[in-house]
Amino acid sequence: MISRAERSANYAILALFAVFALAPIGTVLVTALGPDDASNGGGIANFARAFGAGHFGTYLRMSLLVSVFVVTVSAVLSILSGFALGTMRFRGSTVLFYVFLLGIMMPSEAIVVPLYFDLRALGLTDTFWAVALPQVAQSVAFGTFWMRAFFRTSSRTLVEAARLDGAAPRTILWRVLVPVARPAVTTLVVLTFMWTWNEFLIPLVMVTAEGLRTAPLGLAFFQGQHTQGFTLLAAGAVIVATPVVALYLFLQRQFIAGMLGGAVRE
Template identity: 75%
Template sequence: MISRAEKTANYVVLLAFAAFALGPILTVLRSALGPADSGGSSGFGNFAEAWKIGHFGTYLRMSVGVSVTVVLISVLLSILAGFAFGTMRFRGSGLLFYLFLLGIMMPSEAIVVPLYFDLRTLGLTDTFWAVALPQIAQSVAFGTFWMRTYFRAAGRELVEAGRLDGASTRRILWQILVPLARPAIVTMTVLVFMWTWNEFLIPLVMVTDENLRTAPLGLAFFQGQYSQGFTLLAAGAVIVATPVVILYLFLQRHFIAGMLDGAVRE
């Protein structure tokens, strides 16, 4: 049984970590809502001015388009690949799965230059797909590993029971396993969306057209070209971070459940 002193110590440590994590966020919010460095607008007027000067409407549309595309395609492919690796046995499955793991371990910095030349040869640089396709590949590598872990732990008995009842493989996957795997899928969705939204290097290298810049890349250019003070930069940073925060707030219960379920299965 945990003593009162241990509980108090745990709360103190948690509060210290919370203050350490929330401190910079509160500083940015306070700066974004404070008086402008130029002496102009203040409060929510800083967000309107940053939105107009920094062209964040264009950048956010690009980020939303890329993130939604990456999430939809990578989640679908990850479910299919994870189901195959987690419930089926076929020749070369082990080697093929290790190739997926290589996609997780390989950092973007190591492949972005040869990838740029490959996409340029295909005529895809400075296009929407030059930003989306590399991130789909990276996300599928992680998603396959994530879903394989779930299906391998929970899927075999259900697959066997479904087959005894005469269910097809497609029905077993989409009507039996996927509904039960909702927390794991939601967790994967949130993680992939967050990583895609925050990706900086791939858009920086792959596109030069201003209309194809993502929100983090646009924020970096906003810092270097338009804003000479910290107030508008803080407002821009809040604008860029808001979609991820909203998504997490809506899905936090399923996200936490998926993380805990994955920890228990491991």
């Protein structure tokens, strides 16, 4: 049993780490609400000025389209591949799984240049697909690893009962296992959305048109226009970060449940 002193020490350490993590966020938010260097205004008006001056409407729309596409496609593919590698035994399954692991370990910086020339040869550079498809491949690699770990430890009783009832593998997956895997899928969705939304290198290399820039890339160009004052830049940073924070707050319970479930299984 944990003593009162140990519990107090744990809370103190957690509070210290919370302050350490939240202090930069608070600084950016206070700066974004402060007086503008040019107009001496402040408050919510800073966000409106930054939104208009930085063309964040276009960038946010592009980021949202890319993120929704990547999350949807990679989640479906990850569930299918995780189910196959986690519940079935077939020739080459182990080798195939290690290929997916290689995709997790390979950094974007190592493949972005040859990937650019491959996509240029296909006529896909400076298009939506040049931004979305590489991120689908990266997300499926992790998603397969994540969902395989869940399906390998899923309830065998449910699966065997469904098989005895004559259910096909497709029915077992979508009607038996996926509803039980909701926390794991939610965690995968949140992580994939966060990684896709924050991706900077691939959009930077693959596109040049302003209408195809994502929000982080647009923020970098906006930073180049405001090198002297930080008020509007901080407001732009808050605008770019808000969708990820909102999604996490909305799905935090299932996200934490999925993370804890994965930690217990691993």
